[in-house]
Amino acid sequence: MSTTESSAPRRSSRISAQPKEEVKTTAKTRKPSVKRTAEAAAEKTTAKKAKSSPEHEENTEDHDALPKIDLGDVLPSIVLKNEEDVDVDVTDLVSEKGLVLFLVPKADTPGCTNQACGFRDIYPDFTSHNFEVYCLSADSPAAQNKWKTKKELPYPLLSDPKRKLITALGAGEGGKTKRSHFIFEKGGKLVDKKIPVKPVESPALALEFVKSL
Structure with missing residues (x-):
């Protein structure tokens, strides 16, 4: 009887420890996705700035040039x-x-x-x-x-x-x-x-x- 009673708590401690490991693993996998989202937003901002840059405006003005x-x-x-x-x-x-x-x-x-x-x-x-x-x-x-x-x-x-x-x-x-x-x-x-x-x-x-x- 003493052997059976002492083995039951060991099984429950293993089971209770498993969800904690899953939570840690899940938390780690979410960080890269947030970083990728930030990088994508930065790329969109850079593209918008390039469209409104003076160089872009100059290229537009070139279309008004007279023929030689x-x-x-x-x-x-x-x-x-x-x-x-x-x-x-x-x-x-x-x-x-x-x-x-x-x-x-x-x-x-x-x-x-x-x-x-x-x-x-x-x-x-x-x-x-x-x-x-x-x-x-x-x-x-x-x-x-x-x-x-x-x-x-x-x-x-x-x-x-x-x-x-x-x-x-x-x-x-x-x-x-x-x-x-x-x-x-x-x-x-x-x-x-x-x-x-x-x-x-x-x-x-x-x-x-x-x-x-």
Whole structure:
């Protein structure tokens, strides 16, 4: 009788210990699933940030770029501000006359001033051949207007801060404007271009070509 009574408690102690082991095992298997959930949430947050990043916005803006303009191509429609902060559709500039469009890297700097004043000094020669002269740069209208007043430039200036037209003309690589000039006949077809060009030579070369037409 004493042997039977002493063996019964041993069986019950083994049985009572088993649920505790199962609870520990279950608790351990739940931790990795919580970690995976946190990692998945972090990945979603990173993906959302990437979509709203400046790089993503820049790629979206690239879809608005103008097609490249080469000899024989027609000047596309784009609205830019002039030095008086008034909208100008560049196609209107070639509807009745030819157009000499010269590009400068930065307003009121030595080389650009030489080029601009060169066109100023022979401006009547262009108009007498039914050509208008416009300066194009990435400067603000305010900066252009100040420069125009200071140097008494007789022709309008166009502001292209995002360099859309400048880049389409092949003069906007690397976020800078290459000194150049482009000649469009009446109707808008590009018939001549000089890129790059020296500031003192640009006006004379443009006029020589206009006279040859």
